[in-house]
Amino acid sequence: MQKIPSLFQRDYKGNRQVIDQVVDGCQWVLLGEGMATEKIDGTCCMIRDGELFRRHDRKQGKPAPNGWIAAEPAPDPVTGHWPGWTKITDTPADRWHREAFDANRSLPNGTYELVGPKIQGNAYELTQHELRSHESAAQYPLFPRSFDAIREALQEMLIEGIVWHHPDGRMCKIKRRDFGLPWPVSDC
Known part of the structure; x- marks a missing residue:
């Protein structure tokens, strides 16, 4: 299992959180391709x-x-x-x-x-x-596909993050912490 790339670029010179810029090779997520599952x-x-x-x-x-x-x-x-x-x-x-x-x-x-x-x-x-x-990770077929909507969805959910699985085997991930959101959440 290869290291899974993050969906968005990280601000390494600032707060180390993600910015609204897609990592090369992960554009397929924003195009609606692949299935979103819970990142365990x-x-x-x-x-x-x-x-x-x-x-x-x-x-x-x-x-x-x-x-x-x-x-x-x-x-x-x-x-x-x-x-x-x-x-x-x-x-x-x-x-x-x-x-x-x-x-x-x-x-x-x-x-x-x-x-x-x-x-x-x-x-x-x-x-x-x-x-x-x-x-067997939980699947989210209707998970949002834009920077702001992903951040908002993760803010509401009690999961670490999301992994998208493309039918050809590619994967991509995003975590709550990438947006500066706390994990674990005390209500989990």
Whole structure:
């Protein structure tokens, strides 16, 4: 799973929030193409053939860890980052992944978000760790497609953000925090 670009350009010289300028390659969203789904706030992982993997972004010039599986054929030409996967182990760093996976080992192949008490501030106020499938994320077929309307919709919703999925496989995202809106929201 490649790094998903943000829909709008970020003001890196100012407040680091997005501005009303679309990132190259994401214009299809404003043209009404693709399906909007909830962006789940967790840690990305993958199940393949009954094994759990965590996302591992290989930095430019760094060697691949043992067993690393590339998610893309080559590193990003601009940043040099190369997303991929490493198998979950018995180390303490992977204990929350193991807890969630052990609770439901019958999950099908696919990508998931690890969520729970020790992940990303526990935005969903869970008492146990779990894996939430990207495939089953809530869909929003009528989600707005303009800068102001997207900001207003996210202001009203209790979700981290939106990921658009194009039929050809492209994806694009936007988060509440991109507009300076708080996340998590205390009412979640």
